[in-house]
Amino acid sequence: MIFCANFSGIDATLVEVESFIDRKSVLRGIDIVGMGDTAVKESEKRVKSALKSNGFDFMKGRITVDLSPADVKKSGSHYDLPIALSILSATGDLNDKEVFAMGELSLDGRVRSARGVLPAVLKLKETGFMGMVVIPKENEEEAAVVGLDNVFSIETLREAVELINGLKVFESLRKVKINSSEDFDVDMRDVRGQEFAKRALEIAAAGGHNILMVGPPGSGKTMLAKRIPTILPKMELDEILETSKIYSVAGYPGLVLRRPFRSPHHTASVASIVGGGANARPGEISLAHNGVLFMDELTEFRKDVLEALREPLEEGKITVARARSVAVYPARFMFVGAMNPCSCVEIDDEGECICSESERIKYTRKISGPIMDRIDIHIRVRRMNFSEYKKRSLGETSDSIRNRVAAARSVQKTRGILNANIPHRDLEKFVKIDTESEKLLEKFSDRMKISGRGIDKILRVARTIADLDSSDRVLKKHVLEAIQYRAVSF
Ligand SMILES: Nc1ncnc2c1ncn2[C@@H]1O[C@H](COP(=O)(O)OP(=O)(O)O)[C@@H](O)[C@H]1O
Ligand SMILES: [Mg+2]
Structure with a gap:
């Protein structure tokens, strides 16, 4: 019996992959049934080629591959390996065992990384799966943290067969412990002066508040924003797993051990920021889950992108429509916006521009409404002059700011809710x-x-x-x- 996984949002469900062989049919070939998308349909070509180049003769009849439950749409290229294994099981080349497998096949039979290995292995653990679990080598790290027995990583289809048939000895993955990482290559200390802005960021980090920084170019907005993850509390185990699940489904193997910082460009499409699209993947707002979503040059973003932020800003998740279903992805992030006060770059001595009030209003109106109302902290960031820059010594380290943030967060924990919520x-x-x-x-x-x-x-x-x-x-x-x-x- 061969199993694989299908995904709805970031949760996996088990799919059974079964092959039947009609030896009497004069036609030779493979049919895949069970509501697969284009990637699943194309599986046929990759599987055929991979089987051939690994020396397996499957042309023993007409093969029908059935993916069940039949009424659920299946999506992705990770069905290749289980389909190939199920065919080999029908042709008698594979021992009859309970096996869960995922992986895309290259034409020469190598196994490529798969999307969603972490949620799939978590699901297997939750359901008490007792069989053998076969995953691509590249997805080893995310699979190993789950601590399920009998998980093996392989690099080729041939290796998978040798493993299942017991022709060679493979070592199962050993459980690895997760440790959050604080290894940032930036620090708040790098920012000279700007005490007002730093104080506001500390408050925002402590209460989980969204923040908007308004200031002229070169005042340090981007620099400050990039350092926010360094003052947020360390990621907890469940946060690491949840964020890593999103990355896994999005096709980034490995674990996310420190708070994500995502900074999508303002020209990015709605699908890439919000999620969904033809391949139904989590977007930037979900990749920022448990971390920071930084939207630099906020006024330059498309109006529909800004509109689409309403749901995640309020509910911490996003619902995206797919062809015949909807997917829900987590999207709880600290929103950080930055913008110039106006469209001109003429700044006077006070750090203010020379635009008239009405020009400024016109410029900022683009983002008023959907976003402004949802931002707790609005600050002005001023540009430092040279003498100020020179006299400032290095600032406080991120670690010491983070200690105060953590203390304030633990008080909130006793109340059971983050202040922003x-x-x-x-x-x-x-x-x-x-x-x-x-x-x-x-x-x-x-x-x-x-x-x-x-x-x-x-x-x-x-x-x-x-x-x-x-x-x-x-x-x-x-x-x-x-x-x-x-x-x-x-
Ligand atoms: N307070 C500061 N301390 C140290 N360097 C600064 C400071 N403000 C600005 N800079 C320098 O100026 C550069 C531009 O800042 P940046 O964050 O890109 O400004 P903005 O995003 O507001 O346009 C930074 O990369 C940094 O080298
Ligand atoms: Mg900037």
Whole structure:
């Protein structure tokens, strides 16, 4: 019995691959049935060629390969190896064993890496699969962390047959322990000065808040954004597995041991950023899961891309339509946006540009609406002048900032929710403020025309500032600081 896996989103389901041989038929060939897509249909050619070049004679009749359950669409080239094995089992060249296999075959019978090995092996473990598991050598690392017995990696179809028929001794994969990696090649320390921006990033990291940086070119926005993963808490085991599952399904073998930082270019298509498309793969927003999605030059992104961010920003997942089904991929990331204040590059001494208010409004209107309303912290990043640049010593290290972030996160853990995700109805419970702070907030929001949603965001950020201050109560100074991060007007 040969098994393989099919994927919906990042979860695997088992598929049985069975071959029948009609020795009496005058026609010779292979038919694959069971709702396979183009890649599965093309399997026939690769399998034929691989079998031939590995010296197997399958021309003993007409072969029908059946993929079941028959009513589920099957997608991908990883069916090659199980199809070849099932044919060999029908022709009598393979011992009858329970085998799970994945892998694309090259025409000469080499086994190429497969998408989705990690979720597939996790599924086998969950269902208590007792058979032999055969996966491509390139996917060894992700398979080994699951700790399932009888998992073997191979490089050719011939090796797979030798393994299953017991013609050669193979060693099964040994379980490897996962350790998150903190091995970043950048550090907050590299950024001189910019204390205001760094403070805002620390708050954002501590509470899981989205952040928008507005500032002239060269002020260090990109530099700061790239260093955000270095101040976020280390990835936990379940985060590593979940993010790695997404990468596995997207076709990147190996494990994701540190928080991802994804920075898609503004010309990228909706499918590549959001996911889906002809091959139904997770997009950039899912590859950023548990990490940072950085959208540099935010105003340059396509409107439909910005619109599509609504669902993930609110729900931490994305639903993408496929030909006859939908796929749901996780997409919970810290959103970081950066943009110039206007379309000109003329900056005055104050770091402000010379555009008129109405020109600026016109420029920034592109992103107002879908995105602006969902960003907790808005800051201005100013360009340093030379004397400031010279006198600044190196800044604090990412490690020491990260320690404070981690402490604030552990306080939130006791409340059971990250501050950025506190629902409106629980705000009163978690963020109690005194009457003086309330008056202050009222005055500010009236003047700046802040929406109800915006006020909620100020309260959430104030909660995080209080947590960083080890203060159970949210004090006036915390609210005052939180207000600053909404003071960028558009
Ligand atoms: N505060 C700073 N400390 C050290 N280098 C800086 C700083 N600000 C800017 N730079 C230098 O200027 C370059 C451009 O910064 P960048 O982050 O690309 O700016 P922006 O994204 O705002 O246009 C950086 O790569 C870095 O070399
Ligand atoms: Mg930049």
